[in-house]
Amino acid sequence: MALLPSLVKGMRDYSTLQVYRRNYMLSIIQSIYASYGFEPLETPALENRTTLTGKYGQEGEQLMFNVLKSGNFLEAATSPTNATDYKKLKPLISDKGLRYDLTVPLMRHIAMGQHQICFPFRRYQIQPVWRADRPQRGRYREFLQCDADIVGSNALLCEAEMLKLIYDICTKLQLRDFRIKINHRGILSAIAEPEKEKTFCTIVDKLEKIGFEKVITALQAADFNSQTIASLALLQKFKGNNSELLTQLQATIGHTDSGSKAIEALTTILTQADGLGLPNGTCCIEPTLARGLAYYTGLVMELTVENTSIGSLGGGGRYENLGDLFGATGLAGVGFSFGIDRLYDLMEEQNLFNPVTTYTTDVLLTNIEAKAERQLLHLLSQLRLHGFKTEIYPERAKIKKQLSYAHKKNIPFVIILGETEYAMNHYTLKNMQTGVQSSYSWSELFDLLSTALGVRC
Known part of the structure; x- marks a missing residue:
């Protein structure tokens, strides 16, 4: 009997028309990356589990696709000691995983060849990543990421360039009603309990998905104190343009070390972005923006579009300690990643594919x-x-x-x-x-x- 053809949930075929359209998007993005001096890089789909684990936070690691070891692992799988503890069992039966993002493989690549790489290292990378997420519109288990990173410089000008890069790409693709939300992890560090900062950011990152009340409930369940929760509620109420928001933040957390450094950094980045020609109002400070990945330490960014249910089209930020985990001590970086699949859905929604050539044969x-x-x-x-x-x-x-x-x-x-x-x-x-x-x-x-x-x- 013939098999009933089907797809794995969260995976997609791409028709000829869709491939033409994706290539159109990618050609624009690649040309702008190249104009900023970024060079291409590719890394393998499979990475060692030791490379991937311990970088994304608990929730991220739960979404990793683990690949079974070759050979007979049944003995380990049926061992009485490990049969009921999947966390101990995983490394016994799996030593590899599909890449979860492109930033961790980038830092692994840099660490392996740091003496041959010219720093600051500007690289772009366009490859699929895999996450064992619950499939829904705009959220797939396999999707294409389009990254640009600058590694090896602490200068805030790198952040300003990233913001202008995002703007240039969105403008060239003719996206309408887009916004670049920004924040600094130091803003959240100033109100979080130091030993629980990563957990705090992971929970706060769910604000748009589950709403403020459920975030408060989750923070209470995680034993965050009332002062932290009250401070978050205050940040949530801040309104106004960037200048007004910085004034409110200064009055609230400017007395703290992390708060004052974050405010100073945001001020410098916005000033430099303005010097690069970024139109006023393109970037909006969002004091509760967290970005869930555990490795962010400075500026965080998120690209959104008004009046759509698609969600964020990309995100990124500054990371300062990721290289240390691979022996590349002191190599800070900043990067941004476009989610091509969501970007495609939005461009289709806004009817932006009209100029795309849809034939190969002349x-x-x-x-x-x-x-x-x-x-x-x-x-x-x-x-x-x-x-x-x-x-x-x-x-x-x-x-x-x-x-x-x-x-x-x-x-x-x-x-x-x-x-x-x-x-x-x-x-x-x-x-x-x-x-x-x-x-x-x-x-x-x-x-x-x-x-x-x-x-x-």
């Missing part, structure tokens, strides 16, 4: 005359040699069927070599958009196609 050669086969094959080779993306209908069939094929594939031009054309050593060229067709010699045909398709030979 010219179709019809196949209707047996004695013309050799001449057709020669023509096919010549067209390809001169840069025209060309295909031949593989079997002889009625012209109506072949024209229907060209129409379905959105092929702009069709060349017909029938009995009459073969006898006259001419070719009939049909424009599939206008329906107009005329007969031409080879040189005339070549010139016309070159002009119409913009092919330079």
